[in-house]
Amino acid sequence: MTDEWNPNVELAASPNDPGCEAVFRQQHEYVDALLASAEPSQVYPGVESHLLSCPACREDYLGLIDAAERFAPAHPADSFADPDP
Amino acid sequence: MTRARARLSVEAQRDDASIAWVNGLQATGSAHEECVVALHALLLRVARHEVARRAGSLQLGGPELEDVAQQATDDAIMAIRRRVTEFRGESRFTTWAFRFVIFEVSTKMGRHFWRERRAVWDEDAWERLPSGLADSPELRVEQRELFSTLRRAIDVDLTPLQRRVFVAIALNEVPMDAFARELGVNRNALYKTLFDARRKLRTSLLAAGHSRPYPISATR
Numbered sequence: 693m694t695d696e697w698n699p700n701v702e703l704a705a706s707p708n709d710p711g712c713e714a715v716f717r718q719q720h721e722y723v724d725a726l727l728a729s730a731e732p733s734q735v736y737p738g739v740e741s742h743l744l745s746c747p748a749c750r751e752d753y754l755g756l757i758d759a760a761e762r763f764a765p766a767h768p769a770d771s772f773a774d775p776d777p
Numbered sequence: 778m779t780r781a782r783a784r785l786s787v788e789a790q791r792d793d794a795s796i797a798w799v800n801g802l803q804a805t806g807s808a809h810e811e812c813v814v815a816l817h818a819l820l821l822r823v824a825r826h827e828v829a830r831r832a833g834s835l836q837l838g839g840p841e842l843e844d845v846a847q848q849a850t851d852d853a854i855m856a857i858r859r860r861v862t863e864f865r866g867e868s869r870f871t872t873w874a875f876r877f878v879i880f881e882v883s884t885k886m887g888r889h890f891w892r893e894r895r896a897v898w899d900e901d902a903w904e905r906l907p908s909g910l911a912d913s914p915e916l917r918v919e920q921r922e923l924f925s926t927l928r929r930a931i932d933v934d935l936t937p938l939q940r941r942v943f944v945a946i947a948l949n950e951v952p953m954d955a956f957a958r959e960l961g962v963n964r965n966a967l968y969k970t971l972f973d974a975r976r977k978l979r980t981s982l983l984a985a986g987h988s989r990p991y992p993i994s995a996t997r
Contacts, residue, residue, distance in 0.1 A: 702947040755883075
């Protein structure tokens with residue numbers, strides 16, 4: 693436990709929270725909407741609630757945003773050889 | 778479907794690269810194999826980047842990280858080939874595909890957590906919930922009462938499984954995928970237990986006169 697322990701975060705339990713599996717099914721839509729500046733929290737309010745209270749899905753979401761920005765767009769005809777494997 | 782969601786879907790469907798990925802994965806012969814090879818190479822780069830992003834807390838070395846990246850990529854490719862017909866064009870194909878490899882990285886890195894942390898597992902972390910951290914005397918009193926009630930609720934109101942999950946995830950900061958593996962359940966089932974524990978604790982706090990937002994220090 694760290695000094696940052698915050699009961700408002702650690703006790704978050706929104707009735708809109710659809711759970712990990714449902715969020716996994718929509719996470720890619722949420723991320724692309726966010727990258728398109730389309731305010732995904734209005735379109736996917738349940739995803740937003742879940743990401744605020746599930747540390748595992750939040751970490752996946754951060755990784756997915758990073759990957760979507762860094763490695764896409766990509767076309768199958770492109771070369772993906774890693775320059776520094 | 779809302780107007781905003783429909784617009785996003787239409788924009789994604791216009792994405793030529795996404796169409797090429799799906800066509801390649803659903804093709805036969807060399808066109809299919811070339812697409813799989815390209816996707817594997819792309820996902821491996823994503824996996825390597827993701828394991829590096831997460832590696833700091835696990836103290837894993839280069840060969841172990843590369844092994845996680847390779848395994849995550851192989852498993853993600855299998856899942857994507859099996860589920861490509863589920864891609865509806867609501868996002869770019871690559872974003873849809875990347876979540877599989879990121880999920881696999883998360884799951885596989887959870888396996889390594891206990892090798893470093895089992896020795897410091899703290900069953901009694903909840904007994905040391907912070908107290909008196911707020912700035913003003915009034916807030917300090919309120920916060921002390923809040924954590925006293927919370928400690929009692931964790932001990933009395935939660936089931937043994939809920940207490941074990943809440944202590945691990947919320948107090949000991951054990952990664953959920955690591956703890957799900959320890960319990961032999963999937964992430965969703967573990968989160969449901971955590972969610973129910975949180976809801977029960979909030980009910981206990983409310984019954985004792987503590988409503989959200991709970992007092993926290995402004996200086997921390």
